[in-house]
Amino acid sequence: MIYSLSMNYPGRSEKVKKSLLLLVLLISISSALFAEGTLTMDYSLFNSVLRTRDAANELKWAAAVSGTAQLAYKSSGNKNVKSEISLGLNYPNPLFAGTGQEYIYPLLSLDKAYIKARFPEFRLTAGKTRLSWGDGFVFNAGDILFDSVSAAVDLTSSEIRTDTAWLAAVNIPLGRFSFFEAIVLPPTDELLEELTHTSAGGRIYTTLDSLKLETGYMYKGGDAAYHQFYAGLQGNIEADWYITGALQLPADGSSVTETLQDSFDITAGLFYLTQFDSVRTLSLRLESLIQPFENWSESSTADAQYGILLYPEISFTPSDTTSISVRSIISPIDGSAQITAGGSWNVFQGFSLLGYLIGQAGDSDDTFSWSNETENWTSLACMIGIIYIY
Numbered sequence: 001m002i003y004s005l006s007m008n009y010p011g012r013s014e015k016v017k018k019s020l021l022l023l024v025l026l027i028s029i030s031s032a033l034f035a036e037g038t039l040t041m042d043y044s045l046f047n048s049v050l051r052t053r054d055a056a057n058e059l060k061w062a063a064a065v066s067g068t069a070q071l072a073y074k075s076s077g078n079k080n081v082k083s084e085i086s087l088g089l090n091y092p093n094p095l096f097a098g099t100g101q102e103y104i105y106p107l108l109s110l111d112k113a114y115i116k117a118r119f120p121e122f123r124l125t126a127g128k129t130r131l132s133w134g135d136g137f138v139f140n141a142g143d144i145l146f147d148s149v150s151a152a153v154d155l156t157s158s159e160i161r162t163d164t165a166w167l168a169a170v171n172i173p174l175g176r177f178s179f180f181e182a183i184v185l186p187p188t189d190e191l192l193e194e195l196t197h198t199s200a201g202g203r204i205y206t207t208l209d210s211l212k213l214e215t216g217y218m219y220k221g222g223d224a225a226y227h228q229f230y231a232g233l234q235g236n237i238e239a240d241w242y243i244t245g246a247l248q249l250p251a252d253g254s255s256v257t258e259t260l261q262d263s264f265d266i267t268a269g270l271f272y273l274t275q276f277d278s279v280r281t282l283s284l285r286l287e288s289l290i291q292p293f294e295n296w297s298e299s300s301t302a303d304a305q306y307g308i309l310l311y312p313e314i315s316f317t318p319s320d321t322t323s324i325s326v327r328s329i330i331s332p333i334d335g336s337a338q339i340t341a342g343g344s345w346n347v348f349q350g351f352s353l354l355g356y357l358i359g360q361a362g363d364s365d366d367t368f369s370w371s372n373e374t375e376n377w378t379s380l381a382c383m384i385g386i387i388y389i390y
Contacts, residue, residue, distance in 0.1 A: 036077035042070040046354075046385030052378040067091045067385075070111065079118075083127075086112035112164055123171040130164045131183065133203055133216055134267075135234050135242035138311045138329070139289040141265040142230045142244040144201075144218045145183070149265050149289055151309055151367075155327045155340035156356050156383065178206040187221065197221040201228075211235045214244075225251035226259065239272035239284075261293035279320050285313040298334045302365045302372065306333045321346040329368070336362025336369065342383075350390050356383040 045067040052062050072086040088109040114127030125131070134142015138160050139149055146163040153160050169183040182202040187193035203216030212234040220226050232244030248263035249256060269287035276282070287310070294307040310332060315325040324343040331337065342356035358381045360368040370379045 037073055037075045039071070039073050040389065042068075042072070042387070042389050044068050044385060044387045046383050048381055048383045050378045050382075051380040053373065053375055055375055057373050057375065065091070072112070081115065081117050083115040084112050084129075086110075111162075121172070125167070125169040125171070128164050128166045130162070131167070131169060131181075134214065134230060134232050134244050136244070136267050136269055136287055137271075137285060137313075139267040139269070139287045139309070140244065141246040141267040141289075142214065142216070142232045144216065144228045144230050144246060145185070149267065151289075151329050153329075155329070155338070156342065156358070174204075174206070178204075180204050183218075196225065197223075219251070220248075227251060228263075239270050241268075241270050243268040264292055266290040266292070279317070281317045283313075283315045285311070285315075287311040296333065300365055302367070302369065304334075304367070306331055306367065308332055331362075331367040334362065334366040336360070336366035338368045344387075350388055352387045354383075354385050354387060357381075358383070 046065070048064045048066065050062045050064065052060060054060050068091070069089040070086060071089075072084060075081070075083040088111045090107060090109065110128060112127075112129055114125060114129035117124045131145060132143070133145055134140045134148075136143070136148065138153060140161070141149060143161065145165065145167075146161065148161045165185055166188055167183055167185045169181060171179055171181045173179045180202065181204075183200065185199040187197035187199075189197075198221045199219060200221075201216060201218030203214060205212070205214045207213070213232075214234070215231040216229070218228045220228055227249045228246065229249075230244060230246035232242065234240070234242040243266070245266045246263070247265075248259055250259045267287065267289050269285065271283070271285045273281065273283045289309045289311075291305070291307050294305045296307045298304075299306075308331075310330040311328070312330065313325065313327045315323065317323045322343065322345050324341075326339070326341045328337050328339045338358070338360050340356060340358045342354065344352050344354045346352045360370055360379045362368045362370060364371045364373060369377070372379070
């Protein structure tokens with residue numbers, strides 16, 4: 001789904017000053033710490049026209065501007081040690097897939113700050129970063145670190161799942177294509193959090209001929225702690241295929257049946273890529289999220305949780321400077337969908353023009369709705385923007 005954001009920030013100028021000061025300070029420190037490295041800026045700016053509703057529930061056409069700037073400093077020169085500091089400056093984005101409620105990005109965010117070291121017998125990762133568990137572009141039940149099963153995603157992004165967390169991980173090779181990985185995530189909600197709020201777990205990755213097998217466990221600490229398990233398979237028969245299942249159990253042993261039913265997720269996908277010549281390529285992807293104990297018949301409430309969602313995607317590259325794609329999240333049970341169609345043109349090196357048309361199709365009480373009467377609910381939007389990387 002799509003929803004508009006409030007553009008009114010109290011004390012915005014003061015926050016901008018503090019954010020820019022912190023940005024300059026962190027980059028200065030990182031430049032001094034690393035003898036060799038590369039500094040890159042990824043800047044995007046979008047203008048949007050939206051069909052939405054005001055506080056009086058009247059339909060209106062609105063205009064909005066949004067943008068992001070990501071500044072990343074990556075170390076180089078040491079093949080055994082890598083590090084990165086990545087900062088994001090974000091202006092509120094009026095388009096976001098979710099529930100129709102307001103969503104405001106932080107003005108300044110520390111996206112990554114990690115060090116990776118390769119020892120003869122193991123690999124160490126520490127800091128704020130992302131580890132990829134399981135398989136799936138949009139729906140991935142195996143990603144128990146970041147719970148990648150929500151439909152609240154931005155389909156205009158090149159990467160759908162980009163959440164990071166403070167963690168420490170050790171990767172121990174068990175063979176040529178096998179390894180064991182252990183991970184600890186300290187609590188970060190408060191400065192001195194209880195030890196029981198720490199999360200920890202591990203996974204085993206191995207192969208059998210061309211079949212990939214992966215399974216893992218995570219203890220999620222907190223006031224309502226729980227155990228989380230997943231297992232998945234991945235292979236190739238003309239197209240890449242993958243399937244993963246995950247579930248949770250409460251750590252205190254109460255409400256086992258209810259927790260298991262609410263958390264039991266199955267994700268599956270197919271990905272096919274064909275190349276017509278040295279330039280033109282076509283890729284097809286289909287993913288599904290199945291929650292067996294949710295609703296399997298249409299409900300009259302807009303916030304109903306259904307047992308299946310689908311994610312189809314078609315992407316075509318007609319030349320080495322252009323690409324077009326169509327992405328959608330479909331709710332088959334109530335017959336609604338969110339559809340995003342767009343394209344990009346790389347005009348100059350590092351400079352691209354982009355355009356997107358985003359719409360929702362469904363009744364007022366469907367998961368995706370053209371006629372929902374919620375304030376700021378956006379049923380149709382057109383985005384035109386630029387991206388510059390230097």
